[in-house]
Amino acid sequence: MARAGRQQTEALTPRSARGESVRVIAQRYARERGPLLEILHAVQAEHGHIADEDVAEIADVLNLSVAEVHGTVSFYHDFRRSPAADHEVQICRAEACQAVGAADLWAATEQHFAHREDVEVREVFCFGNCALGPSASIDGRLRGHVTIDDIATAESGWSR
Numbered sequence: 001m002a003r004a005g006r007q008q009t010e011a012l013t014p015r016s017a018r019g020e021s022v023r024v025i026a027q028r029y030a031r032e033r034g035p036l037l038e039i040l041h042a043v044q045a046e047h048g049h050i051a052d053e054d055v056a057e058i059a060d061v062l063n064l065s066v067a068e069v070h071g072t073v074s075f076y077h078d079f080r081r082s083p084a085a086d087h088e089v090q091i092c093r094a095e096a097c098q099a100v101g102a103a104d105l106w107a108a109t110e111q112h113f114a115h116r117e118d119v120e121v122r123e124v125f126c127f128g129n130c131a132l133g134p135s136a137s138i139d140g141r142l143r144g145h146v147t148i149d150d151i152a153t154a155e156s157g158w159s160r
């Protein structure tokens, strides 16, 4: 019954361009086995992040609840819920890196960028670069044996 109500509302409310795009992406994968992750990756690749309206659109196409889709988006750290900052620093917090100072690197990095809204510091759980820990990715470039000085040096190359 609720679904019929939603369809009735949709008939009266035109979809946004983004909503239409997300619906097309979701429909492209909908018949595949376990399509949700494929759809979420495709939506993020197309739109940069997964917005609340995207979650509702995907849920409708897959006939899932919004909570189910939201739960999947929240579970995987790779999915963004908001637009990306200008710069992204990812610090590995998994075991091998933790054993060689990742916790201190994480704390120092968070403190270093606390005043910059254009930089996002995120935790990641293993880049597969374990032998070179602590590992970090700075604007998508993976580095090993990273120190806070390395991160500050990379920052100095960014134009503000």
Ligand code: FES
Residues within 6 Å of the ligand: 092, 093, 094, 095, 096, 097, 098, 125, 126, 127, 128, 129, 130, 131, 133, 135
């Ligand atoms: S544990 Fe850090 S890269 Fe694998």
